[in-house]
Amino acid sequence: MSLFDFVEGREGYYGEYGGTFLPEILTATIEELRLCFRSSKEDPAFWAEFAELMHTYSGRPTPVSYLENLSNKLGGARIFVKREDLNHTGSHKINNVMGQGLICKRLGKKRVIAETGAGQHGFATATMAARFGFDCKIYMGEVDIARQRPNVFWMENLGAEVVSVTDGQRTLKDAINECLRDWVTNMGDTHYVLGTACGPHPFPEMVSFFQSIIGKEAREQILKEAGKLPDRVFACVGGGSNAIGIFQGFIDDNVELVGVEAGGYGAGSGLHASRLAYEDASVGVAQGFKTYFLQNDDGNMLETHSIAAGLDYIGINPILTDLWEKQRVRFEAATDEMVRDTLKLVMRTEGLIPALESTHAFAQAVLEAPKMSKHEVILVNQSGRGDKDIFTVADAIEDDHWKQFIKDKAVEYGA
Amino acid sequence: MAPEQVSLEKYLRDRLRHKDLLLMTHVVCGYPSFEANWRELEIMAEFDVDLVELQFPFSEPSADGPLFVKANQEAISNGVSPADCFGFMRKVSEHFPFKVLMMGYYNTAFKMGAETFVKRLAEAGGCGYILPDLPVEEAGELHELSRPKDLASIVLMTPTNTEARLKILGEAAEGFVYAVARKGVTGGKTEMGDDLDAFVSRCRAHTRLPIGVGFGVSQKSDLDFLRGKADIAIIGTAALKAWEEGGGDNLRSLLGSLV
Numbered sequence: 063m064s065l066f067d068f069v070e071g072r073e074g075y076y077g078e079y080g081g082t083f084l085p086e087i088l089t090a091t092i093e094e095l096r097l098c099f100r101s102s103k104e105d106p107a108f109w110a111e112f113a114e115l116m117h118t119y120s121g122r123p124t125p126v127s128y129l130e131n132l133s134n135k136l137g138g139a140r141i142f143v144k145r146e147d148l149n150h151t152g153s154h155k156i157n158n159v160m161g162q163g164l165i166c167k168r169l170g171k172k173r174v175i176a177e178t179g180a181g182q183h184g185f186a187t188a189t190m191a192a193r194f195g196f197d198c199k200i201y202m203g204e205v206d207i208a209r210q211r212p213n214v215f216w217m218e219n220l221g222a223e224v225v226s227v228t229d230g231q232r233t234l235k236d237a238i239n240e241c242l243r244d245w246v247t248n249m250g251d252t253h254y255v256l257g258t259a260c261g262p263h264p265f266p267e268m269v270s271f272f273q274s275i276i277g278k279e280a281r282e283q284i285l286k287e288a289g290k291l292p293d294r295v296f297a298c299v300g301g302g303s304n305a306i307g308i309f310q311g312f313i314d315d316n317v318e319l320v321g322v323e324a325g326g327y328g329a330g331s332g333l334h335a336s337r338l339a340y341e342d343a344s345v346g347v348a349q350g351f352k353t354y355f356l357q358n359d360d361g362n363m364l365e366t367h368s369i370a371a372g373l374d375y376i377g378i379n380p381i382l383t384d385l386w387e388k389q390r391v392r393f394e395a396a397t398d399e400m401v402r403d404t405l406k407l408v409m410r411t412e413g414l415i416p417a418l419e420s421t422h423a424f425a426q427a428v429l430e431a432p433k434m435s436k437h438e439v440i441l442v443n444q445s446g447r448g449d450k451d452i453f454t455v456a457d458a459i460e461d462d463h464w465k466q467f468i469k470d471k472a473v474e475y476g477a
Numbered sequence: 478m479a480p481e482q483v484s485l486e487k488y489l490r491d492r493l494r495h496k497d498l499l500l501m502t503h504v505v506c507g508y509p510s511f512e513a514n515w516r517e518l519e520i521m522a523e524f525d526v527d528l529v530e531l532q533f534p535f536s537e538p539s540a541d542g543p544l545f546v547k548a549n550q551e552a553i554s555n556g557v558s559p560a561d562c563f564g565f566m567r568k569v570s571e572h573f574p575f576k577v578l579m580m581g582y583y584n585t586a587f588k589m590g591a592e593t594f595v596k597r598l599a600e601a602g603g604c605g606y607i608l609p610d611l612p613v614e615e616a617g618e619l620h621e622l623s624r625p626k627d628l629a630s631i632v633l634m635t636p637t638n639t640e641a642r643l644k645i646l647g648e649a650a651e652g653f654v655y656a657v658a659r660k661g662v663t664g665g666k667t668e669m670g671d672d673l674d675a676f677v678s679r680c681r682a683h684t685r686l687p688i689g690v691g692f693g694v695s696q697k698s699d700l701d702f703l704r705g706k707a708d709i710a711i712i713g714t715a716a717l718k719a720w721e722e723g724g725g726d727n728l729r730s731l732l733g734s735l736v
Contacts, residue, residue: 361588
């Protein structure tokens with residue numbers, strides 16, 4: 063099936079979801095972007111340029127590794143992992159960012175803006191801007207800046223200006239609003255590098271296109287490594303870009319696709335970011351597109367929570383919503399507690415340090431693997447690495463030695 | 478074919494027979510409070526304002542500048558709901574001589590359902606709505622439902638629109654056309670000059686409706702510039718700013734300086 067064969071007159075719609083809901087002032091800018099992306103997508107030389115760039119700059123293809131220890135310990139399906147954490151800047155975010163860098167060049171624009179939650183996307187965008195020679199401004203919620211200083215440090219040192227967003231909940235969604243405000247003002251010379259497969263058309267399609275490199279590689283690799291296609295593929299879902307990236311490789315195969323959302327404190331707690339796995343979300347239109355949002359009866363957005371800042375978002379990729387409704391993708395949620403336990407397990411048994419976001423995918427796989435047969439194969443997308451988020455991870459697993467180190471360091475800085 | 482004339486258009490045309498430039502103002506419902514809104518509206522009525530936008534607060538006001546963002550946010554945290562706004566609108570439309578429009582973001586209407594939205598808006602005495610994040614392509618259902626209720630769906634024209642796009646917008650417009658004077662969000666400054674003049678003329682070429690100009694219209698010289706070019710001057714942020722800085726007296730002196 064092609065996800066992007068749009069019904070006549072319904073370009074940008076996936077079933078009932080997606081679309082373009084923007085202020086009129088952006089119509090010409092979005093149209094310019096849509097046409098540029100369309101011609102780039104249809105140009106085989108463009109994909110070749112992109113793949114070459116990802117090879118030389120980010121170390122692609124990232125490997126698929128067999129987790130023998132973990133598989134044996136759980137005693138069920140064989141577990142393999144796609145190592146997106148090995149990308150430059152430590153996550154799959156770079157795939158989208160470098161792709162949009164090439165688009166920005168084709169558009170002839172000299173300035174990029176981006177929102178960031180955890181900081182991964184902002185970090186990747188700052189890297190791309192330095193490489194391509196673009197001016198770069200990153201909008202980041204005040205709360206996230208406080209949580210993710212190391213990423214802010216890198217963004218600033220890469221030459222980006224990081225703007226603290228103090229409106230609303232002061233997190234990812236508010237940073238997106240601030241980007242839209244910048245864009246309606248500066249669209250003439252500015253490209254908005256949206257970080258996930260959300261927002262107005264053509265962003266969901268464009269981000270999915272660049273992230274499809276994950277699934278393309280993974281399908282080939284797993285056939286070689288496991289000798290067969292996986293029975294189930296697990297990916298964490300915040301906005302949904304790594305998930306749609308790997309899922310596209312297996313969309314036409316008899317492979318079960320599982321999206322894992324942030325369960326936070328669990329169903330019914332009101333403190334989570336599960337749009338589809340739990341029953342709190344409903345269909346709405348915000349931030350440029352139609353999908354399931356965590357919102358109240360008045361249509362105002364709710365507070366969200368996750369141990370992983372990168373999953374902490376009110377909406378979800380409209381393509382995944384449609385695939386969920388068509389029962390092509392199953393949705394589950396992993397709670398903060400499951401994530402903490404799974405991270406420790408994966409570190410100890412395999413020496414891997416997945417990002418807290420990616421650990422959600424592992425958590426669900428670890429839950430299901432023992433109930434599967436030894437002949438079955440699981441593929442987990444490790445979308446990012448956890449070691450660079452040492453502050454967050456140390457907090458999450460409550461490491462006392464780390465706390466002492468920080469206290470000593472504070473004394474050294476004269477606190 | 479031109480759509481049937483809604484009564485908002487007729488009202489504006491009647492007013493334009495006696496005034497060369499009408500005035501539309503704006504309040505954010507429930508910010509700082511409904512009581513304060515009422516006092517603002519009383520002052521606006523003193524100055525014979527023709528039309529008022531009542532903004533229904535939304536949690537993601539991405540087309541608004543800092544002052545309205547804060548107003549939206551605080552109204553929501555004070556518990557202001559669409560039901561409260563409709564209730565307030567009803568009182569306003571019954572009491573004041575000016576006409577009222579709902580202004581807000583599409584999700585407010587979408588979440589309650591298009592049918593409920595138009596029904597409640599009509600019952601509250603509103604004469605139309607401005608939903609800046611609802612493009613005309615997506616507004617079909619709402620337009621259909623609005624027509625029998627005599628509600629005008631206000632279309633925005635912007636300086637970045639192509640001629641082809643302005644034509645589409647012109648064909649969809651009802652009541653009046655809201656011409657956005659510049660790029661950016663609400664509340665910034667706009668240079669009143671040849672570019673704006675040319676833009677309003679471009680809008681005029683694509684609509685027979687009255688044209689209101691908003692975004693950065695804040696002082697007497699702006700209105701003087703617009704007189705003879707536009708039909709309605711739209712004062713948004715400037716009124717709230719005046720109120721915030723010096724309450725009723727300040728708002729009164731702002732409006733006094735304008736008319």
